Amino acid sequence: MIKDKYSSNMFKLAFLSISLLLTSTASISITIPKMQQTFANQSATAVEALVTASNITVMIFVLLSPFIVRVFGTRKTVLTGLFLAGVSGVVPMFSDNYFLVYISRLVLGAGLGMFNSLAVSLINDFWSGDTRNKMLGFQSAVQSVGQTVTTFIAGILVNYNWHYSYSIYFLALVSFILFLVYVPDTTTKDDLVTNEVVEKPKQSINSYVLFSSFGLLISFALLMAVFLKSAGFVVEEKFENASFIGTALSVYTLVGFLGSLLYGYIVKITKQYTFSLSYAICSYTENPDRFISRA
Template sequence: MNNFKIKAAVLSQSFIVMAIMVASTVLANIAQNFPEASLTAIQMVMTFGMVASFPATLLAGVLGNKINKKYLVLVALFLMMIGGLIPAFLNDQLIYIYASSLLIGAGQGTLMTTISNISTELFEGEERSQMYGLQTAFQNGGSVVMMMLAGMLARVQWSQAYLTFGIIIVTIIIVTIWLPAEKVAPEKTAADSGAPKAKVPGSIYFIGLLICLFCIGYSTFSLNASLYIASMNLGDPSTVALAMSLSTGAGVVGGFAFPKIFKVLNRFVLTLACAVTAGGYLLLVLFPSIAVVFLAAITAGIGFSLSVPLGIQAISETATPEQMSSSMGSYMAFTSVGAAASPLIINALAGLIPNADDGTVFLTSVVFLAILTVITIFWSIKTSTSKNVNQQNLAE
């Protein structure tokens, strides 16, 4: 029963960790409310969260070795809840929404790193791999619930979508009661005493870079879905919420399937993630319709749920206990950088294409992800034939 409570506490955090996606359901409404703002300025509502997430993931990785992780989790949850509720009451200036995103992002970055470290610390072997998959499933499942609720609330008024962040109160209660304050497996960190500070393995930085590039292409959907649906007259905020929910719902399936797919494909899981995501976006460019929007959402969700756990799995198998916390923080920082840089890079590249239309950003992402797919193929082949098993082999 105690183990069940610990898992429930960890998974309740995963359930709300992607709450920032609530903002994606009302980006078009925000654009209408602030007509003087540019496209990039509106997308920065999402991007500011990723910008704040970057230093938070690094700081959480460092503090994870010095401060009890339960307290880090509670701080992160309060940051997300307070930040998330701001636009529900203060929404007449874009700066308030930016401030909201910064607080949510800081909490999210701290939480993402700490959740992964907790799972790595408390679970081993097959159970650990299963927890990684369950975390991804709950992360996406939570996004489904929160975005559907946000879509319904936004029908009353777009700012009311942010009331969805009130769900975090439940997570705070569960974590306070069930997450242990002490380390359950102290023997794993016994070597820390008197040991020199371990550096993050170079292989972690490289896979982090690959995931960063994937997130640049992947984030196009969450950043543009609301604006695309509105410009094509395909629906309202509830339609956007459904599309985003389908994406995260597909991520639930991908999260549960990750352990089995990883056993078969190992490093090539990232290649599959890039190809599936690019394929969905290509269909959106070729056959623009609400049905294809939903299909692209599903492929994007599957791609994300397969790519991110790969890096976490790699860290758990290549990093030493002394390297674990800082390695996880560095890896999560790469995902934040990718998501934050996405609108800047994809929009800039899309601007180079003549006769641009509403689907140009998705076409740009298709090309970007196609190139990355080829790169991951060569990377997977090289690492699978490498003799340096301890550093580069991601699966036994």
């Protein structure tokens, strides 16, 4: 039976809050045109690298996360990651030094990578059954909300000064406090939720997992390209209201939030076909005329 402390709203809120900034690295892509003016001695590619640099260390520390957890424990790993993300994330607010900003972005990615996978894997430790599916949906929804809110705020603040857009990373410190206060240490077996005593079978990576992982890699690479190039595209095409891109990207992620929020209910119906169905919808919405013309 699920322990009461894992059923409380504040525990769930504190746990889900760590997902707010997991996909925020693309939120400040709208600052690229303004940063190019500040870093005029750097190439356009070098300035764009300030956005993508954090993805490199995110990937590295996602892989290192299991080893870090073994040494420091789950709670300390998450708290350390949040602290690093919060402190390094706001460094660009106070600096015009390209290399200092670049290093801060690398540290930001390291912090996010430390608890990136834990934001999902810990759900299996705390909850099970329908509650687990709902929490998985909520976790993805919070990611979408975080990206929507941070993109929207960054889009507004960039009109005043691109430095201000990086204030969105103060949210990491809010998550740090919530997690510190409401989420206990989960390194002992007694702290983990078990509805029943089950011996977990040995897990292995099969061809389906590899294929799915490759598909997700391509999907997120394309998604990152949309965020990375959209601001530059608006400037190059000389749109009258260039700042609207922040709102447009926020709406994009808001729709993702709605889908994530309903995930727990959708997966009950679509079951193992959920992944395939989502790609079918993406393909249709990307080019609906192609499907209509074939009908």
